[in-house]
Amino acid sequence: MSSSVEAITVLSSDGDEFKITVSAAKLSKPLNWMLEDVCFSDDCDEVPTIEVNSKTLVKVIEYCEKHAPRANSGASDSDAEELKKWDIEFMKMDVKDILFHILMAANYLHMEGLYDLACQTAADLMKGMTVSQIRKIFHIKNDFSSEEQEQLRRQHPGCSFD
Protein backbone atom coordinates (compact mmCIF):
# COMPACT_ATOMS: atom_id res chain seq x y z
CA MET A 1 0.00 0.00 0.00
CA SER A 2 1.37 3.38 -0.86
CA SER A 3 1.80 5.70 2.06
CA SER A 4 0.17 8.56 0.14
CA VAL A 5 -3.30 7.01 0.48
CA GLU A 6 -5.07 8.73 3.35
CA ALA A 7 -8.57 7.33 3.01
CA ILE A 8 -9.94 4.12 1.59
CA THR A 9 -13.34 3.21 0.15
CA VAL A 10 -15.30 0.23 1.42
CA LEU A 11 -18.70 -1.20 0.54
CA SER A 12 -21.37 -1.97 3.11
CA SER A 13 -23.42 -5.17 2.91
CA ASP A 14 -26.16 -3.01 1.30
CA GLY A 15 -23.73 -2.03 -1.46
CA ASP A 16 -23.21 1.61 -0.43
CA GLU A 17 -19.75 3.15 -0.63
CA PHE A 18 -18.09 4.68 2.43
CA LYS A 19 -14.81 6.48 2.95
CA ILE A 20 -12.70 5.76 6.01
CA THR A 21 -9.31 7.26 6.81
CA VAL A 22 -6.40 4.85 7.03
CA SER A 23 -5.62 5.77 10.63
CA ALA A 24 -9.25 5.10 11.64
CA ALA A 25 -9.37 1.78 9.75
CA LYS A 26 -6.37 0.61 11.76
CA LEU A 27 -8.59 0.33 14.85
CA SER A 28 -10.02 -2.85 13.33
CA LYS A 29 -7.73 -5.85 12.96
CA PRO A 30 -9.41 -7.29 9.83
CA LEU A 31 -9.41 -3.84 8.17
CA ASN A 32 -5.77 -3.44 9.08
CA TRP A 33 -4.95 -6.77 7.42
CA MET A 34 -6.88 -5.64 4.36
CA LEU A 35 -4.82 -2.45 4.26
CA GLU A 36 -1.68 -4.50 4.19
CA ASP A 37 -2.88 -6.97 1.56
CA VAL A 38 -5.07 -5.09 -0.87
CA CYS A 39 -4.20 -2.28 -3.19
CA PHE A 40 -6.15 0.82 -2.26
CA SER A 41 -4.87 3.27 -4.82
CA ASP A 42 -7.36 5.30 -6.88
CA ASP A 43 -6.90 3.27 -10.06
CA CYS A 44 -7.68 0.00 -8.29
CA ASP A 45 -11.21 -1.19 -9.19
CA GLU A 46 -11.67 -3.62 -6.38
CA VAL A 47 -13.59 -2.16 -3.44
CA PRO A 48 -13.72 -4.48 -0.43
CA THR A 49 -17.08 -5.29 1.10
CA ILE A 50 -17.61 -5.20 4.83
CA GLU A 51 -20.44 -7.42 6.04
CA VAL A 52 -22.09 -4.65 8.02
CA ASN A 53 -25.19 -2.75 6.89
CA SER A 54 -24.98 0.91 5.88
CA LYS A 55 -26.72 2.34 8.92
CA THR A 56 -24.36 0.50 11.29
CA LEU A 57 -21.27 1.16 9.20
CA VAL A 58 -21.90 4.92 9.43
CA LYS A 59 -21.82 4.63 13.22
CA VAL A 60 -18.77 2.34 13.27
CA ILE A 61 -16.82 4.74 11.02
CA GLU A 62 -17.91 7.68 13.18
CA TYR A 63 -16.51 5.85 16.22
CA CYS A 64 -13.24 4.98 14.47
CA GLU A 65 -12.64 8.52 13.22
CA LYS A 66 -13.20 9.92 16.72
CA HIS A 67 -10.95 7.40 18.46
CA ALA A 68 -8.18 7.16 15.87
CA PRO A 69 -6.14 10.25 16.91
CA ARG A 70 -5.95 9.06 20.50
CA ALA A 71 -5.20 5.43 19.59
CA ASN A 72 -2.37 6.51 17.31
CA SER A 73 -0.65 9.06 19.48
CA GLY A 74 -1.78 8.63 23.06
CA ALA A 75 -3.40 11.61 24.76
CA SER A 76 -3.70 13.50 27.99
CA ASP A 77 -6.15 12.81 30.80
CA SER A 78 -8.44 15.65 29.76
CA ASP A 79 -8.72 14.20 26.25
CA ALA A 80 -9.58 10.80 27.74
CA GLU A 81 -12.28 12.45 29.84
CA GLU A 82 -13.73 14.21 26.80
CA LEU A 83 -13.68 10.97 24.82
CA LYS A 84 -15.58 9.18 27.58
CA LYS A 85 -18.33 11.80 27.44
CA TRP A 86 -18.42 11.45 23.68
CA ASP A 87 -18.77 7.65 24.01
CA ILE A 88 -21.78 8.06 26.30
CA GLU A 89 -23.48 10.40 23.80
CA PHE A 90 -22.53 8.07 20.94
CA MET A 91 -24.20 5.11 22.62
CA LYS A 92 -27.52 6.88 23.19
CA MET A 93 -29.15 4.96 20.36
CA ASP A 94 -32.30 3.05 19.67
CA VAL A 95 -31.93 -0.25 21.50
CA LYS A 96 -34.04 -2.43 19.27
CA ASP A 97 -32.64 -1.08 16.09
CA ILE A 98 -28.94 -0.54 16.14
CA LEU A 99 -27.24 -1.69 19.36
CA PHE A 100 -27.52 -5.31 18.24
CA HIS A 101 -25.83 -4.46 14.92
CA ILE A 102 -23.09 -2.49 16.66
CA LEU A 103 -22.42 -5.49 18.92
CA MET A 104 -22.17 -7.79 15.92
CA ALA A 105 -20.02 -5.34 13.94
CA ALA A 106 -17.59 -4.75 16.82
CA ASN A 107 -17.29 -8.50 17.25
CA TYR A 108 -16.80 -9.10 13.52
CA LEU A 109 -14.34 -6.22 13.08
CA HIS A 110 -12.36 -7.13 16.24
CA MET A 111 -12.66 -3.64 17.68
CA GLU A 112 -11.90 -4.05 21.35
CA GLY A 113 -12.89 -0.55 22.45
CA LEU A 114 -16.23 -0.50 20.66
CA TYR A 115 -16.92 -4.11 21.72
CA ASP A 116 -16.47 -3.24 25.40
CA LEU A 117 -18.45 -0.03 25.02
CA ALA A 118 -21.39 -1.77 23.30
CA CYS A 119 -21.42 -4.65 25.81
CA GLN A 120 -21.29 -2.18 28.68
CA THR A 121 -24.22 -0.30 27.13
CA ALA A 122 -26.25 -3.49 26.81
CA ALA A 123 -25.41 -4.40 30.43
CA ASP A 124 -26.42 -0.91 31.61
CA LEU A 125 -29.83 -1.43 30.00
CA MET A 126 -30.23 -4.61 32.04
CA LYS A 127 -28.85 -3.29 35.33
CA GLY A 128 -31.44 -2.99 38.09
CA MET A 129 -34.20 -4.41 35.87
CA THR A 130 -36.41 -7.35 36.69
CA VAL A 131 -36.41 -10.41 34.46
CA SER A 132 -39.70 -9.41 32.84
CA GLN A 133 -38.46 -5.86 32.23
CA ILE A 134 -35.33 -7.21 30.48
CA ARG A 135 -37.51 -9.48 28.35
CA LYS A 136 -39.54 -6.46 27.31
CA ILE A 137 -36.50 -4.33 26.44
CA PHE A 138 -34.91 -6.97 24.19
CA HIS A 139 -38.11 -8.77 23.10
CA ILE A 140 -36.97 -12.03 24.67
CA LYS A 141 -39.69 -14.66 24.63
CA ASN A 142 -40.25 -16.67 27.80
CA ASP A 143 -40.09 -20.24 26.43
CA PHE A 144 -40.11 -22.07 29.78
CA SER A 145 -42.97 -24.39 30.68
CA SER A 146 -44.62 -23.76 34.03
CA GLU A 147 -42.84 -26.84 35.48
CA GLU A 148 -39.48 -25.52 34.33
CA GLN A 149 -40.24 -22.14 35.85
CA GLU A 150 -41.12 -23.81 39.12
CA GLN A 151 -37.85 -25.75 39.09
CA LEU A 152 -35.78 -22.64 38.32
CA ARG A 153 -37.55 -20.74 41.06
CA ARG A 154 -36.50 -23.44 43.54
CA GLN A 155 -32.89 -23.38 42.27
CA HIS A 156 -32.57 -19.61 42.48
CA PRO A 157 -34.59 -18.50 45.49
CA GLY A 158 -33.06 -15.00 45.45
CA CYS A 159 -34.18 -14.31 41.88
CA SER A 160 -37.69 -13.57 40.72
CA PHE A 161 -39.45 -13.97 37.39
CA ASP A 162 -41.40 -10.75 37.82
Add this chain to the structure above:
Amino acid sequence: MLRTEVEVRDRISDLPDSLLLHILSFLPAKEAVATCLLSKRWRPLWPSLATLDLTRQDFRRLKFFQQFVDKMLKFVDLKSVKKCVLRLSYYEYFRPQKISRWINVMMSNKVEHLELHMMPGKGDFELPSSVFTANNIKVLKLSGATGVLWLISTVTVGTLSHVNLPLLEVLHLKDVKFPDVRSLGMLLSACALLKHLAITDLHGKFNCSLDIGRLNHLVTADVPQFVLPLKVFSNATFLRFHLHHWLLVKVTSDIPTFYNLTHLEFTYYSSDWNTTLKYLHSCPKLEIVVIREFFCSEMLESTTIDVPQCVSSSLKEFHLSGYQGKNGDFDLARFIMKNAMVLRIISIRRAFGSKATWKNRNLKRISTCPISLMNCKLLLG
Protein backbone atom coordinates in the same frame (compact mmCIF):
# COMPACT_ATOMS: atom_id res chain seq x y z
CA MET B 1 -46.81 -5.65 8.92
CA LEU B 2 -43.31 -6.69 7.96
CA ARG B 3 -41.86 -3.76 9.87
CA THR B 4 -43.59 -4.82 13.09
CA GLU B 5 -42.26 -8.36 12.70
CA VAL B 6 -38.70 -7.10 12.36
CA GLU B 7 -39.06 -4.88 15.39
CA VAL B 8 -40.26 -7.57 17.74
CA ARG B 9 -37.60 -10.09 16.79
CA ASP B 10 -35.48 -11.16 19.73
CA ARG B 11 -32.14 -10.26 18.27
CA ILE B 12 -29.97 -10.22 21.36
CA SER B 13 -30.53 -13.96 21.87
CA ASP B 14 -29.05 -14.57 18.40
CA LEU B 15 -25.68 -13.30 19.56
CA PRO B 16 -22.92 -15.87 20.18
CA ASP B 17 -22.30 -17.14 23.72
CA SER B 18 -19.01 -15.27 24.01
CA LEU B 19 -20.72 -11.97 23.33
CA LEU B 20 -23.61 -12.57 25.73
CA LEU B 21 -21.13 -13.63 28.42
CA HIS B 22 -19.13 -10.44 27.85
CA ILE B 23 -22.32 -8.42 28.39
CA LEU B 24 -22.98 -10.36 31.61
CA SER B 25 -19.45 -9.62 32.83
CA PHE B 26 -20.48 -5.97 33.27
CA LEU B 27 -23.30 -6.93 35.65
CA PRO B 28 -23.13 -7.67 39.38
CA ALA B 29 -23.03 -11.47 39.82
CA LYS B 30 -26.53 -11.49 41.30
CA GLU B 31 -28.05 -9.93 38.20
CA ALA B 32 -25.88 -11.98 35.84
CA VAL B 33 -27.18 -15.21 37.42
CA ALA B 34 -30.78 -13.96 37.29
CA THR B 35 -30.58 -13.82 33.47
CA CYS B 36 -30.90 -17.62 33.51
CA LEU B 37 -34.62 -17.00 34.07
CA LEU B 38 -35.02 -15.04 30.81
CA SER B 39 -35.31 -17.97 28.43
CA LYS B 40 -33.79 -21.33 27.52
CA ARG B 41 -31.13 -19.53 25.47
CA TRP B 42 -29.86 -17.68 28.56
CA ARG B 43 -30.28 -20.46 31.11
CA PRO B 44 -26.93 -22.29 30.64
CA LEU B 45 -24.76 -19.17 30.34
CA TRP B 46 -24.01 -18.02 33.91
CA PRO B 47 -21.78 -20.92 35.02
CA SER B 48 -19.27 -19.75 32.38
CA LEU B 49 -19.07 -16.18 33.71
CA ALA B 50 -15.60 -14.66 33.50
CA THR B 51 -16.27 -11.99 36.12
CA LEU B 52 -17.70 -12.54 39.59
CA ASP B 53 -18.72 -9.22 41.08
CA LEU B 54 -19.91 -10.18 44.56
CA THR B 55 -21.20 -7.24 46.55
CA ARG B 56 -22.86 -7.43 49.95
CA GLN B 57 -24.92 -4.29 49.23
CA ASP B 58 -26.72 -6.04 46.37
CA PHE B 59 -28.51 -8.29 48.88
CA ARG B 60 -31.12 -7.41 51.41
CA ARG B 61 -29.89 -9.82 54.08
CA LEU B 62 -26.42 -11.04 54.97
CA LYS B 63 -27.64 -14.63 54.95
CA PHE B 64 -28.75 -14.37 51.31
CA PHE B 65 -25.40 -12.90 50.31
CA GLN B 66 -23.45 -15.67 52.00
CA GLN B 67 -25.63 -18.37 50.49
CA PHE B 68 -25.28 -16.79 47.09
CA VAL B 69 -21.47 -16.61 47.22
CA ASP B 70 -21.28 -20.21 48.47
CA LYS B 71 -23.49 -21.32 45.61
CA MET B 72 -21.63 -19.31 42.99
CA LEU B 73 -18.28 -20.73 44.00
CA LYS B 74 -19.70 -24.22 43.95
CA PHE B 75 -21.48 -24.15 40.58
CA VAL B 76 -19.54 -21.69 38.49
CA ASP B 77 -16.87 -23.11 36.21
CA LEU B 78 -13.83 -21.72 38.02
CA LYS B 79 -11.63 -22.35 35.02
CA SER B 80 -13.47 -19.63 33.10
CA VAL B 81 -13.36 -17.08 35.94
CA LYS B 82 -10.71 -14.45 35.31
CA LYS B 83 -11.80 -11.67 37.64
CA CYS B 84 -13.21 -11.73 41.19
CA VAL B 85 -14.45 -8.72 43.08
CA LEU B 86 -15.57 -9.11 46.69
CA ARG B 87 -17.12 -6.12 48.48
CA LEU B 88 -17.92 -6.75 52.12
CA SER B 89 -19.58 -4.79 54.85
CA TYR B 90 -18.00 -5.01 58.24
CA TYR B 91 -20.87 -3.52 60.19
CA GLU B 92 -22.04 -7.10 60.20
CA TYR B 93 -20.28 -10.11 61.52
CA PHE B 94 -18.53 -12.09 58.84
CA ARG B 95 -16.64 -15.15 59.97
CA PRO B 96 -13.09 -14.47 58.77
CA GLN B 97 -12.72 -18.19 58.08
CA LYS B 98 -15.60 -17.96 55.63
CA ILE B 99 -14.07 -15.06 53.69
CA SER B 100 -10.71 -16.82 53.69
CA ARG B 101 -12.35 -19.94 52.31
CA TRP B 102 -14.01 -17.95 49.52
CA ILE B 103 -10.72 -16.31 48.62
CA ASN B 104 -8.90 -19.64 48.69
CA VAL B 105 -11.44 -21.12 46.26
CA MET B 106 -11.06 -18.09 43.98
CA MET B 107 -7.28 -18.34 44.09
CA SER B 108 -7.28 -22.10 43.46
CA ASN B 109 -7.78 -21.49 39.76
CA LYS B 110 -6.47 -19.12 37.17
CA VAL B 111 -7.90 -15.86 38.46
CA GLU B 112 -5.99 -12.93 36.99
CA HIS B 113 -7.71 -10.10 38.79
CA LEU B 114 -8.68 -10.05 42.48
CA GLU B 115 -10.28 -7.16 44.31
CA LEU B 116 -11.20 -7.20 47.97
CA HIS B 117 -12.94 -4.13 49.33
CA MET B 118 -14.13 -3.69 52.89
CA MET B 119 -16.95 -1.30 53.66
CA PRO B 120 -16.56 1.14 56.57
CA GLY B 121 -17.06 -0.31 60.00
CA LYS B 122 -14.90 -1.94 62.58
CA GLY B 123 -12.65 -4.93 62.47
CA ASP B 124 -9.74 -6.09 60.41
CA PHE B 125 -9.53 -8.99 58.06
CA GLU B 126 -6.34 -10.96 57.69
CA LEU B 127 -5.72 -12.15 54.16
CA PRO B 128 -5.07 -15.84 53.57
CA SER B 129 -1.56 -16.57 52.33
CA SER B 130 -2.95 -17.92 49.03
CA VAL B 131 -3.27 -14.31 47.84
CA PHE B 132 0.50 -13.87 47.98
CA THR B 133 1.43 -17.05 46.16
CA ALA B 134 -0.83 -16.65 43.15
CA ASN B 135 1.09 -17.55 40.01
CA ASN B 136 -1.47 -16.15 37.57
CA ILE B 137 -2.57 -12.96 39.18
CA LYS B 138 -2.02 -9.74 37.22
CA VAL B 139 -4.17 -7.26 39.13
CA LEU B 140 -4.52 -7.12 42.92
CA LYS B 141 -6.56 -4.40 44.62
CA LEU B 142 -7.00 -4.49 48.38
CA SER B 143 -8.82 -1.82 50.31
CA GLY B 144 -9.96 -1.31 53.85
CA ALA B 145 -12.13 1.66 54.71
CA THR B 146 -12.46 4.51 57.12
CA GLY B 147 -15.96 4.91 58.51
CA VAL B 148 -17.68 7.33 60.86
CA LEU B 149 -15.72 8.37 63.98
CA TRP B 150 -12.55 7.27 62.20
CA LEU B 151 -13.35 3.63 62.73
CA ILE B 152 -11.00 1.87 60.42
CA SER B 153 -11.37 -1.53 58.89
CA THR B 154 -8.12 -2.69 57.41
CA VAL B 155 -7.14 -5.51 55.17
CA THR B 156 -4.29 -7.06 57.10
CA VAL B 157 -1.24 -8.77 55.75
CA GLY B 158 0.05 -11.37 58.19
CA THR B 159 3.70 -12.21 58.70
CA LEU B 160 4.77 -13.27 55.26
CA SER B 161 7.02 -16.27 54.86
CA HIS B 162 6.79 -16.70 51.11
CA VAL B 163 5.61 -14.37 48.36
CA ASN B 164 5.33 -15.36 44.72
CA LEU B 165 3.49 -13.01 42.36
CA PRO B 166 5.50 -13.41 39.17
CA LEU B 167 2.89 -11.89 36.80
CA LEU B 168 1.51 -9.08 38.96
CA GLU B 169 1.29 -5.82 37.00
CA VAL B 170 -1.16 -3.71 39.02
CA LEU B 171 -1.10 -3.38 42.82
CA HIS B 172 -3.44 -1.06 44.73
CA LEU B 173 -3.31 -0.92 48.53
CA LYS B 174 -5.60 1.28 50.60
CA ASP B 175 -5.95 1.06 54.38
CA VAL B 176 -3.84 -2.06 54.37
CA LYS B 177 -2.01 -3.07 57.53
CA PHE B 178 1.43 -4.66 57.49
CA PRO B 179 3.08 -6.21 60.57
CA ASP B 180 6.32 -4.40 59.76
CA VAL B 181 8.20 -2.66 57.03
CA ARG B 182 9.96 -5.90 56.08
CA SER B 183 6.67 -7.48 54.94
CA LEU B 184 5.91 -4.53 52.68
CA GLY B 185 9.41 -4.85 51.24
CA MET B 186 8.96 -8.57 50.71
CA LEU B 187 5.71 -8.01 48.85
CA LEU B 188 7.11 -5.34 46.55
CA SER B 189 10.35 -7.19 45.84
CA ALA B 190 8.36 -10.25 44.75
CA CYS B 191 6.48 -8.33 42.04
CA ALA B 192 9.16 -8.34 39.37
CA LEU B 193 6.81 -7.25 36.57
CA LEU B 194 4.91 -4.56 38.49
CA LYS B 195 3.83 -1.68 36.22
CA HIS B 196 1.33 0.30 38.26
CA LEU B 197 1.53 0.86 42.01
CA ALA B 198 -0.94 2.88 44.10
CA ILE B 199 -0.71 3.07 47.88
CA THR B 200 -2.85 5.13 50.25
CA ASP B 201 -2.99 4.97 54.02
CA LEU B 202 -0.71 2.18 55.10
CA HIS B 203 -0.97 1.00 58.68
CA GLY B 204 1.51 -0.81 60.86
CA LYS B 205 4.87 -0.42 62.50
CA PHE B 206 7.19 1.25 60.06
CA ASN B 207 9.98 1.97 62.48
CA CYS B 208 12.87 1.53 60.14
CA SER B 209 13.50 2.32 56.54
CA LEU B 210 13.12 -0.16 53.78
CA ASP B 211 15.84 -1.38 51.52
CA ILE B 212 14.58 -2.81 48.26
CA GLY B 213 15.88 -2.47 44.74
CA ARG B 214 14.41 -0.74 41.73
CA LEU B 215 11.10 -1.93 40.27
CA ASN B 216 12.37 -2.38 36.74
CA HIS B 217 9.03 -2.40 34.91
CA LEU B 218 7.30 0.34 36.87
CA VAL B 219 5.40 2.87 34.75
CA THR B 220 3.18 4.74 37.19
CA ALA B 221 3.28 5.16 40.95
CA ASP B 222 0.91 7.06 43.23
CA VAL B 223 2.41 6.61 46.67
CA PRO B 224 2.89 8.33 50.04
CA GLN B 225 5.83 10.67 50.20
CA PHE B 226 8.94 9.58 52.11
CA VAL B 227 7.80 5.99 52.82
CA LEU B 228 9.81 4.15 50.20
CA PRO B 229 13.29 4.94 48.94
CA LEU B 230 13.22 6.92 45.70
CA LYS B 231 15.32 4.46 43.75
CA VAL B 232 12.36 2.02 43.81
CA PHE B 233 10.53 4.34 41.38
CA SER B 234 13.43 5.41 39.22
CA ASN B 235 12.10 3.66 36.10
CA ALA B 236 8.63 5.26 36.20
CA THR B 237 7.19 7.74 33.70
CA PHE B 238 4.46 9.02 36.07
CA LEU B 239 5.09 9.69 39.74
CA ARG B 240 2.72 11.22 42.27
CA PHE B 241 3.74 11.57 45.90
CA HIS B 242 0.97 12.41 48.34
CA LEU B 243 1.13 13.16 52.04
CA HIS B 244 0.54 10.27 54.35
CA HIS B 245 -2.19 10.54 56.96
CA TRP B 246 -0.27 8.66 59.58
CA LEU B 247 3.12 9.39 61.01
CA LEU B 248 5.70 7.10 59.62
CA VAL B 249 9.44 7.09 59.62
CA LYS B 250 10.53 9.58 57.02
CA VAL B 251 12.82 7.91 54.57
CA THR B 252 15.52 10.22 53.37
CA SER B 253 17.29 8.95 50.36
CA ASP B 254 19.51 10.14 47.58
CA ILE B 255 17.69 11.29 44.49
CA PRO B 256 18.47 8.89 41.63
CA THR B 257 18.18 9.88 37.98
CA PHE B 258 14.66 9.34 36.64
CA TYR B 259 15.47 8.79 32.99
CA ASN B 260 11.88 8.09 31.88
CA LEU B 261 9.92 10.41 34.13
CA THR B 262 7.63 12.84 32.29
CA HIS B 263 5.08 13.63 35.04
CA LEU B 264 6.00 14.48 38.64
CA GLU B 265 3.71 15.60 41.46
CA PHE B 266 4.75 16.24 45.03
CA THR B 267 3.74 18.08 48.16
CA TYR B 268 5.98 20.20 50.31
CA TYR B 269 5.52 21.10 53.92
CA SER B 270 8.42 23.38 53.62
CA SER B 271 11.39 23.06 51.49
CA ASP B 272 14.38 24.70 50.10
CA TRP B 273 15.63 25.60 46.71
CA ASN B 274 18.39 23.03 46.71
CA THR B 275 16.01 20.08 46.99
CA THR B 276 13.70 21.44 44.31
CA LEU B 277 16.57 21.97 41.91
CA LYS B 278 18.00 18.53 42.68
CA TYR B 279 14.68 16.94 41.71
CA LEU B 280 14.53 18.91 38.48
CA HIS B 281 18.15 18.07 37.64
CA SER B 282 17.40 14.35 38.18
CA CYS B 283 14.52 14.21 35.70
CA PRO B 284 15.90 15.07 32.26
CA LYS B 285 12.65 14.36 30.35
CA LEU B 286 10.14 15.96 32.67
CA GLU B 287 7.16 17.53 30.89
CA ILE B 288 4.63 18.15 33.66
CA VAL B 289 5.39 19.26 37.22
CA VAL B 290 2.77 19.72 39.94
CA ILE B 291 3.93 21.08 43.29
CA ARG B 292 1.55 21.54 46.18
CA GLU B 293 2.10 23.71 49.28
CA PHE B 294 5.42 25.17 48.37
CA PHE B 295 6.15 27.38 51.36
CA CYS B 296 9.57 28.79 50.86
CA SER B 297 10.71 32.12 52.13
CA GLU B 298 14.32 31.72 51.13
CA MET B 299 15.20 33.90 48.16
CA LEU B 300 16.96 32.63 45.13
CA GLU B 301 19.84 34.16 43.28
CA SER B 302 18.70 32.84 39.95
CA THR B 303 21.66 34.22 38.08
CA THR B 304 24.08 31.91 39.84
CA ILE B 305 22.43 28.54 39.22
CA ASP B 306 22.43 26.00 36.42
CA VAL B 307 19.11 25.68 34.64
CA PRO B 308 18.05 22.00 34.79
CA GLN B 309 17.91 20.30 31.39
CA CYS B 310 14.19 19.48 31.67
CA VAL B 311 13.30 23.12 32.35
CA SER B 312 15.02 24.38 29.25
CA SER B 313 14.15 21.54 26.88
CA SER B 314 11.06 19.53 27.82
CA LEU B 315 8.92 21.19 30.52
CA LYS B 316 5.47 21.91 29.06
CA GLU B 317 3.28 22.40 32.12
CA PHE B 318 4.10 23.78 35.55
CA HIS B 319 1.44 23.85 38.27
CA LEU B 320 2.06 25.40 41.67
CA SER B 321 -0.62 25.40 44.35
CA GLY B 322 -0.62 26.80 47.86
CA TYR B 323 1.17 29.89 46.59
CA GLN B 324 1.56 32.48 49.33
CA GLY B 325 3.46 35.08 47.43
CA LYS B 326 6.50 34.76 49.65
CA ASN B 327 9.89 35.44 48.19
CA GLY B 328 10.73 31.77 47.61
CA ASP B 329 7.43 30.94 45.90
CA PHE B 330 7.69 33.99 43.74
CA ASP B 331 11.27 33.19 42.80
CA LEU B 332 10.35 29.64 41.83
CA ALA B 333 7.54 30.84 39.55
CA ARG B 334 9.77 33.52 38.08
CA PHE B 335 12.64 31.07 37.55
CA ILE B 336 10.39 28.67 35.62
CA MET B 337 8.81 31.43 33.55
CA LYS B 338 12.17 32.83 32.61
CA ASN B 339 13.94 29.58 31.75
CA ALA B 340 11.33 27.13 30.47
CA MET B 341 11.71 27.41 26.71
CA VAL B 342 8.86 25.09 25.61
CA LEU B 343 6.39 25.86 28.40
CA ARG B 344 2.70 25.86 27.37
CA ILE B 345 0.91 26.31 30.68
CA ILE B 346 1.92 27.75 34.02
CA SER B 347 -0.78 27.75 36.70
CA ILE B 348 -0.48 29.26 40.15
CA ARG B 349 -3.17 28.70 42.78
CA ARG B 350 -3.25 30.66 45.99
CA ALA B 351 -2.91 29.04 49.40
CA PHE B 352 -6.08 27.94 51.16
CA GLY B 353 -7.50 30.80 53.24
CA SER B 354 -5.56 33.59 51.60
CA LYS B 355 -7.50 36.79 51.00
CA ALA B 356 -9.53 37.66 47.95
CA THR B 357 -7.37 40.70 47.24
CA TRP B 358 -4.56 38.20 46.74
CA LYS B 359 -5.32 37.68 43.12
CA ASN B 360 -5.09 41.30 42.05
CA ARG B 361 -1.95 41.93 44.02
CA ASN B 362 -0.12 38.84 42.80
CA LEU B 363 -1.43 39.02 39.30
CA LYS B 364 0.43 42.29 38.89
CA ARG B 365 3.60 40.94 40.43
CA ILE B 366 3.65 37.65 38.50
CA SER B 367 2.61 39.17 35.21
CA THR B 368 5.63 41.46 35.25
CA CYS B 369 7.87 38.38 35.07
CA PRO B 370 9.35 37.70 31.66
CA ILE B 371 7.79 34.67 30.00
CA SER B 372 10.20 32.84 27.77
CA LEU B 373 7.63 32.07 25.09
CA MET B 374 4.71 34.10 23.87
CA ASN B 375 2.31 31.16 23.50
CA CYS B 376 2.51 30.14 27.15
CA LYS B 377 -0.76 30.36 29.08
CA LEU B 378 -0.60 31.91 32.55
CA LEU B 379 -3.41 30.81 34.85
CA LEU B 380 -3.85 32.46 38.24
CA GLY B 381 -6.52 31.57 40.76
